[in-house]
Amino acid sequence: MADDITMQVARYRPDKDREPGWQEYVVPVREEWTVLDGLNHVKNEVDPTLAYRWSCRMGICGSCGMNVNGEPRLTCATFLSDYAPGPVRVEPLAHFPVIRDLVVDLDDFMQKLPRVSPWIIRDEEQPVEDGEYLQTPEELDAYKQFSMCINCMLCYAACPVYGLEPDFIGPAAIALAERYDLDSRDQGARQRLDVLIEHEGVYGCTFVGECTRVCPKHVDPAAAIQRYKLKAAQESVKMFLLPRALRR
Amino acid sequence: MKFRIEPFVWLAFSGGGVIAAMLLPVLVSLVALAFPLGWIDPPDYEHLASLLAHPITFLVLFGAFVMMLIHAAHRFRYTLYDGLQVKHRTLVAAVCYGGAFFGAFVVLGLLGSAT
Amino acid sequence: MSTQATHGATQQDPRYHPAVPVFWWTRKASYLVFVLRELSSIFVAWLVLFLLLFVRAVGRSEAAYEEFLDWAASPWLVTLNVIALAFVVLHTVTWFSLTPQAMAPRVRGRRVPPAAIIGAQYAGLAVVSAIVVWVVLG
Numbered sequence: 001m002a003d004d005i006t007m008q009v010a011r012y013r014p015d016k017d018r019e020p021g022w023q024e025y026v027v028p029v030r031e032e033w034t035v036l037d038g039l040n041h042v043k044n045e046v047d048p049t050l051a052y053r054w055s056c057r058m059g060i061c062g063s064c065g066m067n068v069n070g071e072p073r074l075t076c077a078t079f080l081s082d083y084a085p086g087p088v089r090v091e092p093l094a095h096f097p098v099i100r101d102l103v104v105d106l107d108d109f110m111q112k113l114p115r116v117s118p119w120i121i122r123d124e125e126q127p128v129e130d131g132e133y134l135q136t137p138e139e140l141d142a143y144k145q146f147s148m149c150i151n152c153m154l155c156y157a158a159c160p161v162y163g164l165e166p167d168f169i170g171p172a173a174i175a176l177a178e179r180y181d182l183d184s185r186d187q188g189a190r191q192r193l194d195v196l197i198e199h200e201g202v203y204g205c206t207f208v209g210e211c212t213r214v215c216p217k218h219v220d221p222a223a224a225i226q227r228y229k230l231k232a233a234q235e236s237v238k239m240f241l242l243p244r245a246l247r248r
Numbered sequence: 249m250k251f252r253i254e255p256f257v258w259l260a261f262s263g264g265g266v267i268a269a270m271l272l273p274v275l276v277s278l279v280a281l282a283f284p285l286g287w288i289d290p291p292d293y294e295h296l297a298s299l300l301a302h303p304i305t306f307l308v309l310f311g312a313f314v315m316m317l318i319h320a321a322h323r324f325r326y327t328l329y330d331g332l333q334v335k336h337r338t339l340v341a342a343v344c345y346g347g348a349f350f351g352a353f354v355v356l357g358l359l360g361s362a363t
Numbered sequence: 364m365s366t367q368a369t370h371g372a373t374q375q376d377p378r379y380h381p382a383v384p385v386f387w388w389t390r391k392a393s394y395l396v397f398v399l400r401e402l403s404s405i406f407v408a409w410l411v412l413f414l415l416l417f418v419r420a421v422g423r424s425e426a427a428y429e430e431f432l433d434w435a436a437s438p439w440l441v442t443l444n445v446i447a448l449a450f451v452v453l454h455t456v457t458w459f460s461l462t463p464q465a466m467a468p469r470v471r472g473r474r475v476p477p478a479a480i481i482g483a484q485y486a487g488l489a490v491v492s493a494i495v496v497w498v499v500l501g
Binding site: 265266268269270271272273274275276277278279280281283284285288290291292293295296297299300301309313316317319320321322323324326327331351354355358359361362363 | 388398401402403404405407408410411412413414415416417418419421422423425428432433435436441444445447448451452454455458459484487488491492495496498499500501
Binding site: 160161164165190193194197198199203206229232233235236237239240 | 249250251252254255256258259326329330331333337
């Protein structure tokens with residue numbers, strides 16, 4: 001294994017720069033070091049001014065998403081040795097405004113997520129005395145995959161539609177809507193459908209499929225979106241065919 | 249529930265996509281390549297003429313061609329809007345689906361002339 | 364084919380807003396395949412027109428039919444249609460491979476494997492093609 005690798009890291013200081021630039025750091029390649037380890041080495045030993053987000057360093061918090069050699073990746077799950085002999089390019093997560101260095105502004109997603117009501121919606125809450133909502137393993141299986149989302153935003157960085165049309169509500173938001181629609185305890189599907197049937201909802205997606213390819217938790221947002229399109233179409237046809245009295 | 253036209257357009261797009269995927273490979277291979285280039289002897293004129301004169305052929309081809317035109321229009325609309333950044337939603341939709349609508353009449357005319 | 368970039372910071376908004384480059388779709392193989400797949404729509408529309416011209420020729424006369432076949436054999440048109448057929452094949456292959464993601468049917472409580480869905484579509488393609496050949500060749 002090579003001893004060192006060069007990391008080309010994007011820098012952007014809003015008070016000084018008009019545009020992002022690059023700074024190169026030479027970093028040791030220790031066995032099992034990830035890109036995040038490389039960044040931490042830079043911050044601890046070389047350049048404490050470098051700004052970036054990270055937390056759990058084990059692929060569950062979703063904080064450390066960045067573009068590594070053009071691919072959206074969790075830097076804690078990306079090994080430096082895979083890029084030997086280097087250099088490896090580290091940029092802020094694509095399609096988001098850059099606040100500083102590798103830190104991006106996620107407000108757009110934060111504003112979009114609540115619009116799909118990502119929580120259990122009930123017409124009537126079961127009284128506490130009646131105990132828990134029971135769910136069979138099959139019922140859990142129906143939505144479990146979509147519940148694995150860690151909101152890391154790699155799918156938004158990979159989605160060309162989101163890059164070209166920022167109004168698009170995006171893969172993770174739709175996958176999370178599907179997670180709740182498929183949950184046997186939930187009764188809010190109609191409410192979410194009204195949000196996602198708009199042109200910036202599911203029908204903005206052109207099924208590129210990159211979101212699924214880059215997702216570190218195998219959520220398959222593309223599948224959620226296509227199934228949602230079909231669901232919306234089925235509901236629309238039913239509404240069109242049934243007499244007014246039977247429509248909800 | 250809200251009424252939106254998008255789901256219906258998407259259904260037509262999907263149907264047209266399935267039809268294009270299933271019918272175009274064989275039809276194009278025959279009509280555009282095998283027959284003109286003589287790889288397969290082109291069918292007798294009488295056989296083709298009676299085949300195309302049949303009302304069922306007319307219905308099948310009319311449905312297939314119109315669905316494929318809607319499929320192409322829908323896909324092209326997104327290519328214009330997202331890809332080429334022609335950010336005029338209504339105009340792009342009008343041009344694309346309008347083109348398909350106009351195309352449907354061309355289909356009707358050209359198919360009808362053979363019946 | 365790019366977005367407007369706000370290069371550099373302003374007093375009101377110190378963030379940097381990156382632009383999507385014009386040739387974003389050349390950066391990755393998967394993006395390129397996607398764009399080519401979308402462009403197949405142009406060739407689908409062309410082929411519908413071409414097939415309609417064939418139908419019209421047959422509708423007119425035997426001479427018109429012969430003329431059509433001669434015209435279709437001209438080198439530039441054959442080239443165009445070979446390219447068009449290539450795009451149709453791209454459409455078919457990508458369409459079939461994406462269907463399992465769009466639908467997840469369950470038979471007797473078990474999820475149908477994607478390979479089965481894809482295989483069934485190709486089987487359908489074979490059957491439809493055979494029927495068309497049988498009908499057209501008579």
